[in-house]
Amino acid sequence: xxxxxxxxxxxxxxxxxxxxxxxxxxxxxxxxxxxxxxxxxxxxxxxxxxxxxxxxxxxxxxxxxxxxxxxxxxxxxxxxxxxxxxxxxxxxxxxxxxxxxxxxxxxxxxxxxxxxxxxxxxxxxxxxxxxxxxxxxxxxxxxxxxxxxxxxxxxxxxxxxxxxxxxxxxxxxxxxxxxxxxxxxxxxxxxxxxxxxxxxxxxxxxxxxxxxxxxxxxxxxxxxxxxxxxxxxxxxxxxxxxxxxxxxxxxxxxxxxxxxxxxxxxxxxxxxxxxxxxxxxxxxxxxxxxxxxxxxxx
Numbered sequence: 001x002x003x004x005x006x007x008x009x010x011x012x013x014x015x016x017x018x019x020x021x022x023x024x025x026x027x028x029x030x031x032x033x034x035x036x037x038x039x040x041x042x043x044x045x046x047x048x049x050x051x052x053x054x055x056x057x058x059x060x061x062x063x064x065x066x067x068x069x070x071x072x073x074x075x076x077x078x079x080x081x082x083x084x085x086x087x088x089x090x091x092x093x094x095x096x097x098x099x100x101x102x103x104x105x106x107x108x109x110x111x112x113x114x115x116x117x118x119x120x121x122x123x124x125x126x127x128x129x130x131x132x133x134x135x136x137x138x139x140x141x142x143x144x145x146x147x148x149x150x151x152x153x154x155x156x157x158x159x160x161x162x163x164x165x166x167x168x169x170x171x172x173x174x175x176x177x178x179x180x181x182x183x184x185x186x187x188x189x190x191x192x193x194x195x196x197x198x199x200x201x202x203x204x205x206x207x208x209x210x211x212x213x214x215x216x217x218x219x220x221x222x223x224x225x226x227x228x229x230x231x232x233x234x235x236x237x238x239x240x241x242x243x244x245x246x247x248x249x250x251x252x253x254x255x256x257x258x259x260x261x262x263x264x265x266x267x268x269x270x271x272x273x274x275x276x277x278x279x280x281x282x283x284x285x286x287x288x289x290x291x292x293x294x295x296x297x298x
Contacts, residue, residue: 007079009043010072012036016052017069020060028142073276080278093125094282099136101150103204104169104269105228105248106130109149116289124282130227133203140272146283151267153203161272164287166294167247171265174232174249175241176257184262187215194222194240196231208243211265 005013016025016036026036044051051065061069087094098113100106106128113126129136129145133156139145140161150156152163173185178193190212198205205224212219222240225231231242232252243265249258271287273280 003046005043005046007076009039010076012039013043013051014069014073014076016040017061017065017073020058022059077276077278081281084278084282093123094279095125095127096147096279096283096286097127097129097145099129099131099139099145099148099150101136101148101204102130102132102226103198103202103228104149104151104245105251107229107251108248111251112290112293115293116286120285120289124286132199132201134201140274143274143277146273146277146279147287148270148272150270150272151204151207152270152272153207153267156203158272161274164271164291165268166271166290167269169267169269170246171243171261171267172246172249172258173241173261174235174244174254174258176236177239178241180259182259185259186262187217190215190241190243191217191219193219195219196223196225196234196238196240196242197221198231199224199226207267211243211263215263 012025012029012031015028016022019025019028022037022040023033026033029036031039040052047068049064049068050062051068053060053062084094098109100109109128113128116124129139131139131145133150133153136145136148136150137156137158140148140158148158148161151169152158173190175193180189182189197208222238223234225234228244228248229252231244232249232254234240235242243261244258245267246258249255271290273283273287277283
């Protein structure tokens with residue numbers, strides 16, 4: 001009987017087929033580049049067909065490699081789905097890993113999961129990671145997380161992902177220690193008082209700076225902090241303000257001390273995931289639940 005490739009060899013070949021680079025593919029497979037290259041060579045020797053061309057300029061799939069890639073992708077996907085469904089049938093939990101945008105606040109995702117578990121009798125369990133946008137997108141791309149809950153900002157690249165809009169987030173001016181009487185906050189007021197905002201390398205920081213450019217102001221930044229919870233706590237004890245999600249404040253039980261902005265600042269909140277994920281059926285149950293939840297509340 002002809003020797004067959006291992007599942008690992010086929011999965012790694014699929015990884016190569018997606019990136020067309022040995023170093024990148026090896027990194028995603030979490031093995032050394034030499035070990036990855038050896039696996040691909042062994043696969044070609046086993047099939048007695050060259051799948052990948054190699055030269056000083058790089059590498060790519062041969063015509064036969066392209067054909068083989070298209071044939072094995074649905075086979076591996078079906079195998080993964082079968083294993084996923086078998087585990088459900090046997091009553092074993094399916095764990096879905098969710099990345100929540102650091103500046104968005106993971107407490108919102110905690111509520112979604114809590115409601116989901118209360119209203120769905122199934123064996124889906126969750127791990128939630130509070131991540132900055134760059135790290136989250138890398139983990140989504142590598143398969144370390146299954147779903148990303150994030151603002152989809154202009155400078156973010158989420159190619160190849162399914163993008164499901166579930167709500168629009170209104171940002172407000174939160175200033176519990178400032179004595180303000182205005183109904184709406186103008187650019188002059190934002191300029192007048194110190195602000196506390198996110199860490200410098202966060203995508204959200206760039207978006208807020210774009211907003212300030214639009215208003216033609218340069219507010220003084222009193223502090224840059226790593227989480228929205230730290231920002232809220234800082235505002236409660238200092239005469240500063242911040243621009244933050246109204247939805248997050250309300251989830252934390254804060255119903256006053258914030259003001260609407262005269263020049264609105266809104267962000268679209270999305271759930272991102274990949275269809276080729278073997279947990280796709282379980283993931284879509286959760287995603288559809290979130291979409292229905294927000295549709296009902298509109």
